[in-house]
Amino acid sequence: MSTPGWYPDPSGAPGRFRYWDGRSWSQQTTDQPGGQPSDGRQRGRRRGPAVIVGLIALVVVLGLIVFFVVRQLGSGSQPITDDPVPSSTVSGWDDSSPTAAPSSPTPTPTPSPSGSSTARPLTECPLGNPRARAGHPDDGRVHGGGLSFPRVAGWQDDLQTSGVSWAYDVASQSKILEPTWLSLVAVGELRREDGFAAPKQAAESIMQCVATSSFYSYFESAKDLKSEAAKIDGHDAWWIRTDIRVNNPDIEAKGDTVDVIVVDTGNPDTFGMFLGGVTIGDQGLLAILDGTVRDLTVD
Numbered sequence: 001m002s003t004p005g006w007y008p009d010p011s012g013a014p015g016r017f018r019y020w021d022g023r024s025w026s027q028q029t030t031d032q033p034g035g036q037p038s039d040g041r042q043r044g045r046r047r048g049p050a051v052i053v054g055l056i057a058l059v060v061v062l063g064l065i066v067f068f069v070v071r072q073l074g075s076g077s078q079p080i081t082d083d084p085v086p087s088s089t090v091s092g093w094d095d096s097s098p099t100a101a102p103s104s105p106t107p108t109p110t111p112s113p114s115g116s117s118t119a120r121p122l123t124e125c126p127l128g129n130p131r132a133r134a135g136h137p138d139d140g141r142v143h144g145g146g147l148s149f150p151r152v153a154g155w156q157d158d159l160q161t162s163g164v165s166w167a168y169d170v171a172s173q174s175k176i177l178e179p180t181w182l183s184l185v186a187v188g189e190l191r192r193e194d195g196f197a198a199p200k201q202a203a204e205s206i207m208q209c210v211a212t213s214s215f216y217s218y219f220e221s222a223k224d225l226k227s228e229a230a231k232i233d234g235h236d237a238w239w240i241r242t243d244i245r246v247n248n249p250d251i252e253a254k255g256d257t258v259d260v261i262v263v264d265t266g267n268p269d270t271f272g273m274f275l276g277g278v279t280i281g282d283q284g285l286l287a288i289l290d291g292t293v294r295d296l297t298v299d
Contacts, residue, residue: 001215001256001277002180002248005160006030020180119197125209126194130161130170134189136299144171145189146265146299147232147272149292152185164188166209167273175285181251183278183285185292190262190271199238200229202262202271207240210258210275218248220255230261232272233298237263243280255280259289265298272298 009016009029019026136143141150142157145167151157155173164170164186172186196202204227211222223243230239238261245255256277263272274296278285 001160001163001182001184002217002246002251004214005163007176007179119201121201121204121208122195125166125205125212127165128167128188128191128194130164130167130188132168133171134169136171142171142173142185142187143299144169144187145270145272146267147187147263147274147296148299149185149187149274149296152288152292155185160184161186163213163215164275165213166190166194166206177279178251178253181248181253181279183256183288185276185289186274187296188273188275190273192269192271196262196271199236199262199264199271200227202273203227203238203240203260206260206262206273206275207242207258210260210277211242211244215277216244216246216255218246220245220247225257232261232263232296235263235265235298237261239293244277245280253279257286257289259293261293261296263298 004020006017007020009018015031016029017031018029133144136148141148152173152175155175158172159174159176160182161170161172164172167188167190170186170188172184174182174184176182190196190202190206196205207222210216211219222245225241225243227240228238230237240260242258242260243255244258246253257280259274259276261274263274265272274293276289276292278289
C-alpha cells in the first residue's frame with residue numbers, strides 16, 4: 001500500500017519521521033508520527049467569523065419569530081399552515097433506489113440481524129472516525145471493532161490507522177517495505193447507520209473504498225481471487241481477496257493482495273472489519289496475512 005503518512009526520514013536521521021503527502025516529501029519531521037501536519041493558527045483565524053455569522057443568524061431568526069407572533073395576535077386569525085412535505089424514500093447511498101409508488105404504502109420489512117443479503121454496495125465511501133477507540137484489553141493482541149488478532153512481531157503499531165477513514169475503532173500494524181510502500185493488517189468497526197447492511201454488501205463496499213483510496217493512488221487494475229461466505233470464530237462473515245495492481249514508477253512493488261473480511265459479531269448496530277494488504281508475489285508476507293486471518297477472533 002502506498003499512502004500519505006509518516007515514514008522514516010529518508011535523510012537517515014535516527015528516530016525521525018518525515019511526512020509523505022502522496023507525491024512528495026514534506027519539510028516537516030517528527031519523532032512521534034500520527035495524523036497529518038496541521039496549522040493551528042489557521043483554525044484559530046476561522047473561528048471568529050464563524051461565531052459572528054452564527055450570532056447574526058440567531059438575531060434574524062428571533063426577530064422573525066417576534067414579528068409573526070405579534071402580527072398573529074393582532075389579527076386574531078388562525079395561523080396558516082402548509083401541507084406536510086412527505087419524506088424521501090430514496091436511499092442516501094444508492095441513487096438507483098426506487099421511489100415510493102403513488103398507491104398505498106406497504107409496511108417496511110424488519111431487517112434480519114445480518115441485514116439484506118441482496119443489498120447493493122454503497123455508491124460512496126462514508127466518513128468514519130478511525131481514531132474513535134473503545135476500551136480494549138492489553139493482552140498482546142490488536143483489538144478493534146469487536147475483532148482481534150495476535151500482534152505481528154517486528155511490525156509497527158498504528159502507522160497508517162487514519163487511512164482507514166470509513167471505519168471506527170481502528171487498530172493496525174504496518175511493515176514499511178519501500179520509502180512509500182508498506183504492508184498493513186487492521187481491524188475496525190463498521191456502522192449500519194452508515195449504510196452497511198450485511199457482511200457481503202459491506203465487504204464489497206469496503207473493497208471498492210480501498211481500491212479507490214490513496215492507498216492505491218496509481219491504481220491500474222483489480223482482480224478478485226475469492227468472494228465467499230466464511231466463519232470467523234463461529235460468526236457469519238464475508239471474505240473477499242483481491243489482487244490490486246498499481247503502476248507507480250517510484251516503487252518496485254506491482255500491487256497488493258488485499259483481504260477484506262466483514263464479520264457479524266452479534267452487535268445489532270455494527271460489524272467487525274478486517275483489512276489486510278501485502279505485496280503481490282511475496283510468499284513470506286502472504287503467509288503472515290493468512291496466519292493473521294486464521295487467528296482472527298471475535299472479542
